[in-house]
Structure formats: C-alpha cells, structure tokens
Amino acid sequence: MTTACDASTPVGPFWITAFLDLAPEExxxxxxFWQGVTGYDRSPARGERGEFVTLLPGDGDDYLRVQRLGGGASRIHLDLHVVDLDRAVRRAGSLGARVVGRPPQGYLVLESPGGFVFCLVRGPASQRPRPVRWPGGHHSAVDQVCLDVPASPYAGECRFWSELTGWALTGRDGHDEFARLGRDDRLPIRFLLRRLEEPTGPVRAHLGLATTDRAAETARHEELGATVLDPDPRGWTVLHPPAGPAYCLAERTP
Known part of the structure; x- marks a missing residue:
C-alpha cells in the first residue's frame, strides 16, 4: 500500500479497528468470552504493562482489539486507519473534534463533538475476514459499532461522522431512531447511530454481531456466559457478557 499523499488522497478511513477498553477486574x-464469540485466536500481550491484546481471525486482517484500562468502567473506542494522519486530524478538528492525547507511538486520541473517543492511526490493513461457520451450519461475525447518542447532539454527531468518513447517511432501516453510514463493503465494521431518549449526556457505543440464525447464535452465546437482556421483535437481541459492555446480535447476512 502506498503512503504517498496529495490533495486527491481520501481523508476518510480505509480500515476500522474496534477496541474493547476493559476495566482491570473484567x-x-x-x-x-470474546475469543469464544468470535472464534479468533489471541495475540501475545503487548504494551508497557501488557495491556493490549489483538483478536486474530483465521483469515484476513485483524479489526478487534482489547485494552486493559488502568481504572474506570469498560467501554468501546474506535481506531480509524488513515493514509495521511496530519490531514485527517486537521479535517477532524475543522468538524469539531478535539485532540485529547498524543501518545509517543505516533497516533492521536480525539473526541467527537459529542464526546466519543476515537483514534486516528496509521497502519496497513485491507482484507476483511470471512464470517465464521459454526456447528449446525450458521454463520456470524462482529460487523458493526452502534454509537448511542443522546437526543440533543444526535443530528450533529450524524453530520460529524458522515463528513469525517466521507460516507453518506443512508436509510434508517424503518426505525426513526436509527441512521446508518454507507461504507465500502471491504471494511470490517459499519456504523449505526442510534438516537437515545435521554436529552443530553456523553456519546457511547456498543458492538453488534450479524448472524444467519439468531436463535442458534443466541444459545451459543448463553453457553459462553452471556445473559439475554432484550430479545427485540424487530430482529435483534441485546445481551450482556460475563464481563464488559453489553452488545447486540442481529439476524442479517454477516
């Protein structure tokens, strides 16, 4: 992959990595649990305190990583992989993002206008892993991050993420509280934005999985220790893992 940049180089991400930022006790x-859910291997720990782990798919490039926090509650953040880091951070700043960290490793930590943490990073990746086929014949994959946005900043967050990525806002899946960002199907993660009923507060996120058999996949997750919180009749199930933040499982082609 070339790293030469000019005015025609896209600012938006060519790859997305989802990070599970986990409280030390979780x-x-x-x-x-997430090794069991994904069927992926675990990399050796790395970082100054062994705080980083990558979940390694059987094929394709990795896009799910884990960070052990020094303290605080578990959460999700995103790494947006870009070709021109300086240009991308200028673009993010012009759209209302704030730089909140410049680690020595060379990436940048930012907050969206609504307060959602994400990083702009370098690093090549291009091959999306295939969904995993489970005994019984159904498939599944982690393929979505849903940004949970309070009502007041919702329109602004939709506009920010659309303009930052260069992806158009698409149909709302028949539900007024959801908006989706269209993206290149070669990327492993897609964006869904959900408008919450609460008027204000921080933007947060949860992971979403797609499966060809929601009942079978839900049962598999329960065997791994997850608890069903809400089997929504509109086509998804909310689950809480034995540790870490809740997530959703939807019946759609992964």
Missing amino acids: HGRAVA
Whole structure:
C-alpha cells in the first residue's frame, strides 16, 4: 500500500479497528468470552504493562482489539486507519473534534463533538475476514459499532461522522431512531447511530454481531456466559457478557 499523499488522497478511513477498553477486574473474563464469540485466536500481550491484546481471525486482517484500562468502567473506542494522519486530524478538528492525547507511538486520541473517543492511526490493513461457520451450519461475525447518542447532539454527531468518513447517511432501516453510514463493503465494521431518549449526556457505543440464525447464535452465546437482556421483535437481541459492555446480535447476512 502506498503512503504517498496529495490533495486527491481520501481523508476518510480505509480500515476500522474496534477496541474493547476493559476495566482491570473484567479484562481476563472478557477476553476469553470474546475469543469464544468470535472464534479468533489471541495475540501475545503487548504494551508497557501488557495491556493490549489483538483478536486474530483465521483469515484476513485483524479489526478487534482489547485494552486493559488502568481504572474506570469498560467501554468501546474506535481506531480509524488513515493514509495521511496530519490531514485527517486537521479535517477532524475543522468538524469539531478535539485532540485529547498524543501518545509517543505516533497516533492521536480525539473526541467527537459529542464526546466519543476515537483514534486516528496509521497502519496497513485491507482484507476483511470471512464470517465464521459454526456447528449446525450458521454463520456470524462482529460487523458493526452502534454509537448511542443522546437526543440533543444526535443530528450533529450524524453530520460529524458522515463528513469525517466521507460516507453518506443512508436509510434508517424503518426505525426513526436509527441512521446508518454507507461504507465500502471491504471494511470490517459499519456504523449505526442510534438516537437515545435521554436529552443530553456523553456519546457511547456498543458492538453488534450479524448472524444467519439468531436463535442458534443466541444459545451459543448463553453457553459462553452471556445473559439475554432484550430479545427485540424487530430482529435483534441485546445481551450482556460475563464481563464488559453489553452488545447486540442481529439476524442479517454477516
């Protein structure tokens, strides 16, 4: 992949990595759970305190990573992989993002206008892993991050993420509280934005999985220790893992 940049180089991401940022007391159980959910291997720990782990798919490039926090509640953040880091951070700033960290490793930590943490990073990746086929014949894959946005900043967050990525806002899936960003199907993660009923507060996120058999996949997750919180009749199920933040499972082609 070339790194030469000019005015025609896209500012938006060519790859997305979702990070599970885990509270220290939840880290070990959560990593084991998500290994079971995804069927992926676990990389050796890295970082100054062994705080980073990558979930390694059987094929394709990785896009799910884990960070053990020094403290605080578990959460999700995103890494947007870009060709021209300086140009991307200028673009993000012009749209209302704030730089909140410049680690020595060379990436930048930012907050969206609504307060959602994300990073702009370098690093090549291009091959989306295939969904995993489970005993019984159904498939599944983590393929979505849903940004949960309070009502007041919702329109602004939709506009920010659309303009930052260069992806158009598409149909709302028949539900007024949802908007989706169209994206290149070669990317492993798609964006859904959900408008919450609460008027204000921070923007947060949860992971979403797609499966060809929601009942079978839900049962598999329960065997791994997840608890069903809400089996929504509109086509998805909310689950809480034995450690870490809640997530959704939807019946659609992964």
